Amino acid sequence: MTAPKADLRVAVIGVGVMGADHVARLSATTSGARVAVVNDHLPAKAAQLAATIPGCRAVEDPLAAIADPGVDAVVLASPGPAHHEQLLACLQHRKPVLCEKPLTTDLDTALDVVRREAALGVRLIQVGFMRRFDDEYRQLKAALDAGELGRPLLMHCVHRNRDVHAGFDSAMVVRDSLVHEVDVARFLLDEEITSIQIVRPATNPGAPAGLQDPQIAILRTTSGRYVDVELFVTTGVGYEVRTEVVGERGSALIGLAVGLVRKSADGRWGGGIAADFRARFRAAYDTQMQRWVDAVAAGARTGDYADGPGAWDGYAAAAVCAAGVRSLESGRTESVELALRDTPE
Amino acid sequence: MTAPKADLRVAVIGVGVMGADHVARLSATTSGARVAVVNDHLPAKAAQLAATIPGCRAVEDPLAAIADPGVDAVVLASPGPAHHEQLLACLQHRKPVLCEKPLTTDLDTALDVVRREAALGVRLIQVGFMRRFDDEYRQLKAALDAGELGRPLLMHCVHRNRDVHAGFDSAMVVRDSLVHEVDVARFLLDEEITSIQIVRPATNPGAPAGLQDPQIAILRTTSGRYVDVELFVTTGVGYEVRTEVVGERGSALIGLAVGLVRKSADGRWGGGIAADFRARFRAAYDTQMQRWVDAVAAGARTGDYADGPGAWDGYAAAAVCAAGVRSLESGRTESVELALRDTPE
């Protein structure tokens, strides 16, 4: 009788809202993995969480957690500024890592990560652009890949949040919200972004003082395709993500809020809008985790410890957002310069 | 016993595709009006048409047709270059006129028309922006006027045609297609447009050589609201007009092709897309005509011979499109300068 499958032992670095969500997913949803180590800059928080999970330890030093021989792989949900050092540790110890965006918080360190991983000759880093695992986005990608729309020409995106936490500023709209559409555009169009322009409309009176909201971003790709993105993070309505690709022979649209449709005694019909991204993309997060666990388990054989967007995708998205922030200030179209542009993706 | 109502006697100037459509509508659909005179630069065509309509004469000179004492009102469906002289004739003889767009073909003559009508102190000119009579646009306008969305912040428009006739050039996309969204934006947002930028994406290989298609137009209004418009006139798909307004407290969307929904044996569900604007906006054309006829009939009493967009609306739209054509060339954002900006609208 063969031995039963051994679960992948994962360290989760950072157990704030997103990290705790990943811990729960790994423990209760994802097959073939378990949380072996948790770490947080608040040690008591990590210890408390570890106590609720069979076979899980809290480790105070994130680098020690990554290096731990009882850890097969890492989920990085720590604050962005810690990512560079922690990613380098993952590369040093050849630990596969699922890194929440951003890859790092500036382009130099992001590029450093890309170079070092390339030097190892093995994909160890996956970036958490989970929309690539969403059913609707996958259907859209499949329609494009099958040539059903001809070559894509234009893309229209809408990215709306109900509200944002205090302290959310205009550049964060670009770096934390737009970055998803940047990755979606690169994923769907299979091209890099070469320039970006941010338009500043009259602001929503309901937005916090100083926040430029809404914004319109206009992206241009290598071969001259254009993407426009409405960014509106204080709609007061709900979380709404919509993407339409217009191609040479047709167009395709995802993200209209449908599902349960109700007719009510006020003479209205309609449905509900997801309150936030977790409601909308729960299944995508689950799929992402499961596929990453599977890729990691197969990595020794395939030499590839990721099944999704890699470090380059994280870097490229960051570069576009950096130009976006420049455009936000200058009011002009800003070019995106990608180092290592010929790096095989 | 009172005498039955007397029908309004209309002269239709220009009986090409659009003019003939108006003749048919006035004869068979519109109550309270009849076609008394037709004119065309091909006199045989006008004569042939007149012979099919009881009580209708063909008149060879358009200015004579307008001046004819047996004509109460005029529908102008002649080529754009003829409009200036014919509109002046209508003003001179105080004949109410429903003028197909464009008002005239350049800004100086358009402004001249606006000034002369203003000097008469009576609205005689209505421009054929028939979308203002479309049920969905009216619902959208009503939702805005009722404050249901709060103040509007952004507007997204899509304007797609299946194909265009030979000779359709890049500036015509701006002047003949975009002009409708320009009027819709002014109508819905109740503000003038102050600048315009035309983005030139990679062109559709199915478009005629030299035609910049698709285009993206970005309009800014007086108070800083923004409107983006996809213009794509060679989609090969169908006629699709969509408008979404995003406001401070919600958004509203019209123009999703719905109606009859079919499930078919190829495992697909869906419906049909209107082949052209006549299929999509037939009822709007009918409503426009009927309301204009009614306004004309009531004009002697009210001093207003129009119930819809006037000469100023035609001029303002033309001014925006002229700036759009400049942006198409320059690649820069171009300002829109409106003369008489303080003219009461």
Place this chain on the structure above:
Amino acid sequence: MTAPKADLRVAVIGVGVMGADHVARLSATTSGARVAVVNDHLPAKAAQLAATIPGCRAVEDPLAAIADPGVDAVVLASPGPAHHEQLLACLQHRKPVLCEKPLTTDLDTALDVVRREAALGVRLIQVGFMRRFDDEYRQLKAALDAGELGRPLLMHCVHRNRDVHAGFDSAMVVRDSLVHEVDVARFLLDEEITSIQIVRPATNPGAPAGLQDPQIAILRTTSGRYVDVELFVTTGVGYEVRTEVVGERGSALIGLAVGLVRKSADGRWGGGIAADFRARFRAAYDTQMQRWVDAVAAGARTGDYADGPGAWDGYAAAAVCAAGVRSLESGRTESVELALRDTPE
């Protein structure tokens, strides 16, 4: 110069809500017709209305109004019990008549009308089943006629009202509401109904005492196709009419409330539901009137003074509803026996 077209002179018998609506439509919307005579069992009401319409007289006796040499055609909007005598008057004077449903209030008189019109050898009677002129129903009929669904097998209908006037009883649900679906079924399936069963679910507590609401009707056609109909007249929600045809090679659905779609700050998306049948079917009423006016005007040439459902359609629908009322009592499936079944339709 030819004389201008002469408008059709119409007598409207009965100027309650529906009749007054027809008077307004004929006066302001329908081209080629005018209201020459109005009649009502409340003479003052008719006189008052006539005074507002140029060239219109009130006539106290409905039969005199029908016989009047200044009347070319008749719109019958009087109470159902008066229809038999008034229809016979129309036939006697060979006046084309657009008769609001019901044709008459019992099967014997309905059949009498059918026989007498057949004896004249000319179609003079049109019944006001205006859904046949509705765009969505016409699209559905066209899809069926083109064989796009194969032969139809099943039909599902929903007929919902917000509320009904006091005194509306269970049999009226069958005779006044279901009758429309009966005609739609006969129109779309091109077959007669051979049996009907009315199912009596638990009643809506919001319905007036004694009213069986909702009801489910199950109709069987000559060749064994089935139609189920939800009838629910006190929904408190709005007017909702939906029809789905399921065929051998696909299905098609009309009547989902779409149009303007709004996203609002309560996290909901959706649209409005028509409050009543006039909002939903206004255009159908207009089209019906215009096509009937045109048919009447052409009748002397074609020998057919109707362009729509005729007396037989009114009789057949009444026969089905009579069986429905029997089923409502008996709880059993009741057969529909049509006299003159081989009358050419």
Place this chain on the structure above:
Amino acid sequence: MTAPKADLRVAVIGVGVMGADHVARLSATTSGARVAVVNDHLPAKAAQLAATIPGCRAVEDPLAAIADPGVDAVVLASPGPAHHEQLLACLQHRKPVLCEKPLTTDLDTALDVVRREAALGVRLIQVGFMRRFDDEYRQLKAALDAGELGRPLLMHCVHRNRDVHAGFDSAMVVRDSLVHEVDVARFLLDEEITSIQIVRPATNPGAPAGLQDPQIAILRTTSGRYVDVELFVTTGVGYEVRTEVVGERGSALIGLAVGLVRKSADGRWGGGIAADFRARFRAAYDTQMQRWVDAVAAGARTGDYADGPGAWDGYAAAAVCAAGVRSLESGRTESVELALRDTPE
């Protein structure tokens, strides 16, 4: 350091299409469980499958597999006729069991299972009505439970398949297809079904000879609510499941095929329809499995080894279907008699 969580050791009895699907799900998707034993009436098939799964054995005798001390819980995907004996074995050994429908193949044995489980005083049996785990059905149930529609009055269901395997007969439409709507009706309305009538429309020429397809089922519940169900298993179109509940204060609808919407060069818009139930309900199957695994793991503490429909639900559905098969023959409404009706649910 605590020991890591121990996975639940599951025996899967029957590894045909559905059983193999469950094996794959338990192995790759479901967290906290692993397949320890497989069994099939084709021993080679089970052995071959076991060889691909770490720690999994094939056991030739299904009763031995159930009794095996290395098995904590059982998934029953064997043919229906084997269920009775295998379920009794599960009860005897107190092994929690997820039993694919039908519970058993006749009412006497189903009731026997219900009685014996009740005698044990612990819920060990869960029946595989996975729709109860589907997001849309859960939303619908939640809307009902929250009273958003008032009390439900009517329910309309559509159950369409693209095609069926050879040998599928008229009674199987009732037992294998309708059974899902029976459970959905009981789940959503929280009442038992008291009578059923099967209507036999003209059959689809594309259906195999002898198969009554489509069928319409009309169910009545204890308190007189009605459910109509279209059953059409040879549509040639796709898998389509739709449910609408009409309540005292509104209605709610799920199952319109939406998602990716495409506009294409044939002038059509729309989306795809799931080809079969696995595409449509994959997530529901996953959720069902995970929740059952969790319930089983917690069972020693809670005394309840199921988190979903139990044996009574399987019995009740079978009783309704048996009456349905009688109605299919008799053409009459047939009563549903439930034994043990007062058994606590």
